[in-house]
Amino acid sequence: MKLKNKVAIVTGGNSGIGFGIAEALMNEGAVGAITGRNQATLDSSGKELGSGFISIKADVTNLEELENIFSKTADKFGKIDILVVNAGGIVDGVPMPGIDEVTEESYDRYMNLNLKSAYFTVKKALPHLNDGASIILIGSSAAHRAAPGMTIYAAAKAAVISLAKGLSLDLLSRKIRVNALSPGSIDTPVFGKIVPEDKVDFVKHLWIDITPVGRQGTPSDIGKAAVFLASDDSAFIVGTEILSDGGLTNISLMK
Secondary structure, three states: OOOOOOEEEEOOOOOHHHHHHHHHHHHOOOEEEEEEOOHHHHHHHHHHHOOOEEEEEOOOOOHHHHHHHHHHHHHHHOOEEEEEEOOOOOOOOOOOOOOOOOOHHHHHHHHHHHHHHHHHHHHHHHHHEEEEEEEEEEOOHHHOOOOOOOHHHHHHHHHHHHHHHHHHHHOHHHOOEEEEEEEOOEOOOOHHHHOOHHHHHHHHHHHHHHOOOOOOEOHHHHHHHHHHHHOHHHOOOOOOEEEEOOOOOOOOOOO
């Protein structure tokens, strides 16, 4: 129970990696809130997490809704100890093509969801955070290696990883640690948003083939890494990135 009675917020905690993180925090004793835009998945995930977590429907690209997340959680549980900035990823209905097909609107929507929202999630949280809190920004191994159609998303995540350094410096006086946690290929429903259903298994196996440990990650893999960054076990770790990617970024498989 490394996080007993710690108050946590996980944005985008209603599914996939976010839910895996929220579940791991709960298993170590944390209470708090998950957020998401889909009421059905919020309800089902909230039920699984139990009475120690509340579910808040919110769009993290809307600053007023961001404020509501923190005020509601603080009203229920008090000051916040752990903030996991996880919401982001694929913009529904907006494909990720090459530069010749990108529009200004699609560029802005990806940056708003994956970079701007991360920055302002932290900013809006500050009045509600305890001194000594841990902030975990979810990056991506995509920030380190190019993949077709991923340029804008990867650039946004590279900037998020950089935020961990700058925000840590800004918040040193409050002893608030900011770190980035970057997953590799994780087995979640997101693949169904990227590729046609009949090609999902094929694409997953492509990732498995280039991941040195020989499998995709799971949300619980990322959850365990988040527990480490949220706990006092990582008290001397600040302004850096942990890659939880099965060796995808730093080990090359020669075939």
